[in-house]
Amino acid sequence: MNFSVTTSPTSSLQPTMAALPVPDIELSPLPQADGSCQYTCPTSRTTVLTAVNGPIEVRAKDEQPNNATVEVIVKPGIGVGGVRETRLSTILQQTLTSLILTAHHPRTLIQITAQILQSEDHTNLSLLISPLLNCAIFSLLLAGVPLRTTAWSVHLAVLPSDDEQTRDDEMQTDDTSVHSANIVRNPNKAQLSRASSSHVLAFSKEGEMLLIESLDCSEGVGGRSADGQGWDLDEWLSISDEAQKLCCQDGVAVIREVLARQKIF
Amino acid sequence: MPKEPETSLAEKTFVLEALKQNLRVDGRELHAFRDVQLIFGDDYGFVDVRLGKTRVLARISAEVTKPRSDRPFEGLFTISTELGPMASPAFEVGRPSELDHTISRILERSIRRSHALDAESLCIVTAQRVWSIRADVHFLSHDGSLLDASCIAVITALAHFRLPVVTVSGEDITIHDVEERVPVPLSILHWPICVTFSFFGDDENGETMYLLDATAQEEALRAGDMTITVNKNGEICQIAKSGGVAVEAEILMRCARLAAEKVKVIDKMIGDALREDELRRNKGNLDWLKEGRAENDR
DSSP, rough: OOOOSSHHHHHHHHHHHEEEEEEOOEEEOOOOEEEEEEOOOTTOOOOEEEEEEEOOHHHHHHOOSSOOOOEEEEEOOOSSOHHHHHHHHHHHHHHTTBOOOOGTTOOOOEEEEEEEOOOOOOOTTHHHHHHHHHHHHHHHHHHTOBBBBBBBEEEEEEOOOHHHHHHHHHHHOOOTTSSSSSSESSOOOHHHOOOEEEEEEEETTTTTTEEEEEEEEEETTSSSSTTTOOOOHHHHHHHHHHHHEEEEEEEEHHHHHHHHHHTTO | OOOOOOOOHHHHHHHHHHHHTTTTOOOOTTOOOOOOEEEOOTTTTTTEETTEEEEEEEEEEEEEEEETTOOOOOEEEEEEEOOOTTTTTTTTTTTOOOHHHHHHHHHIIIIITTOOBGGGEEEGTTTTEEEEEEEEEEEEEEESOHHHHHHHHHHHHHHOOOHHHHHHHHEEEOOOOOTTOEEOOOOOOOOOOEEEEEEEOEEEEEEEEEEEEEOOHHHOOOSSEEEOOOTTTOOOOEEESSSSSOOOHHHHHHHHHHHHHHHHHHHHHHHHHHHHHHHTTTOOHHHHHHHHTTTTTO
16 A cells, blocks of 8 residues: 655645534533533534533642642543543643643642543544544633643544545545545544544644644554554654644634634633 | 532522522422423434433443343343532542432432333343443533433433344344344333422421422522432332431322322423434334334344
8 A cells, every 4th residue: 555645735635625614512511610612523423521620629649839730531421431531531631731821720620521422433542532632622711721822633544545435535626636645634433444544633823733643543454564554754744734734724713713603702 | 629619698598588488599380390401412322411500411332241140031231320520520530429329329229120121121142142231321510400310311311222133043143233224222111200309398387398300509408308200100119218307298198299290291201302303313204113112023
C-alpha cells in the first residue's frame, strides 16, 4: 500500500475537506453544575456530556499550595469505569491543565466530570477523545474557570488511497486526480475500521500544539512499513498542518459562533 | 469534600408555612408530578428521563454469559446505579452515600425481585448460555425524586431495548446481527413504577401533609419519606419506609391508592412515548412489531 502524501495539504486536500459539519452543541444542559455542555460529533454520532464544578473544596491529599487541582472523571455509558476510562481521564487532565490558569485559585479543586452518552464503539478511545475535549472546553468556559486560551481538537483518519468507498465519496468533488491519500475528519466507526492510521490532535487558538494521539490502525489492513507504523513523517506533518488549520480556523469559528448564539459572552 | 448547601432558616420556615396553606414553592398541587419527558437515543435501550430539573439516563446492554449453577434456566439481570459528582458535587466517586444505597436497594426490590423481567426468557442453552442484561443508570442532574425518575428510566429502557435474535443448533449458537434479523423486545411481565411520598408532619387540622415528586429543597426539609412501587394493575410490588415521622394506617392506605392512580397515568405516558418512538423509527409501520414479540414462538 503506497501513500504519497503531498506536503502542501492546503492545495491537494481541500476538496475532501470542504464543508465541515458543525457539531451539535447544547450549552448548560445541567442546571446544578457550574458549567456543562452536551456535544454530539456530526459524523460519528458520539455524544458526550461534561460538567464542571469549581473552584470547590479539595481533598487534603490532593491540595496544592500554589495551584488549583484539576480532576477529570470519565464515566462510560455501559459498565463500570476501567483502564480505558482512566487513560481517557489522564489524557484530558493533562491537556486541560495546560489550558487552565491554575494559579488563580490555589488550594481548590476544579472538577470535570464527563459522561459518555452514546458512541458507535465504546472500546475505541480515539473516537472519544476529541468530543470529550471540545465538550470539556465549553463547560470550562461556561463555569467561568480562568483559561489561558481556548482550544479545539480534531480526529483525523488516513484511509488507503485504493479505498473504494472513499473513491465514491470523492466522485462528488470536482478534483479527484490529486488525492493520493485521503484524510477523513472525525471519522465514524466504519471509516476508522478501513483507516491505516488515526490521529487525534488538539491546538490552541494561537496554533500551539496541545495533544497528539496517533494510532496505527493498520492491523488487518496490513501495515505498510517494516516497523509496523501506519504513517511516515511527511504524512504525519501534513496531518498536523491540516489539524492545525482546522483547529485554529474552523474550531475557533465554531466556539465563537456557539457562544455568540447563546448570547453568553 | 463539598456539602450540599444547607437550607436557611428563613427558607425552611417559608416552605413549611406555605405547605400548611397547600402551596408549593414551584406552584404545583401537593400531589402533582412534574412533567415527565422521555427522550430516546439512536440505540435501542437508551432513555433520558427528565423530571423537572432532575435528569436520569438509563442504558441497557446485553451479553451472553454462563448462568449461575443453582439457576441454570435463568438469565442474569443487574441494575447498576452510581451517583457521581455530575449530579451534585456532594456525591463522591467510589464512596457511595446513603442515598446511593437506598436507590440501588429499592430499584432492586422494585424491578428485579418483582420479576418485571422474565429471567427464563433470557435462557439460550440450559446451564450453558444465557443472556446477561445490564441496566446502567446515570444520574446527570439532581433536583429531587431521583428514585422515581430512575425507576421510570429503567422500565422504559427495558421496554425499549431489543435483543439480537439467537439460533441454536446443537451446541452452537449464532447471534444474528441487527441488520440480518430484526431484534426482538425483552419479555417484560409488568411495569413496576416507584412513587415516593414525602411527609411533613401535621397541618393545622392535625392531618399529615404528604407530597408527591418532591424537589431537592423539599427533600431536604421533609420529616420522612415512603416509596411505594405499584404496577398498572394496581398490584403493590414493595413498600419502603425507613425511619422518619410516624404515619397512620389510614394515610398509608390513602397513599397506596394515590400511587396506583399516578402509576396508571405514568404507565400510559411511557406506552405512548414508546409507540411514538417506534413509529418514528419505522416510518409509521408497526406491523413487524406483532411478529417480533418475544412471547411468540420463534
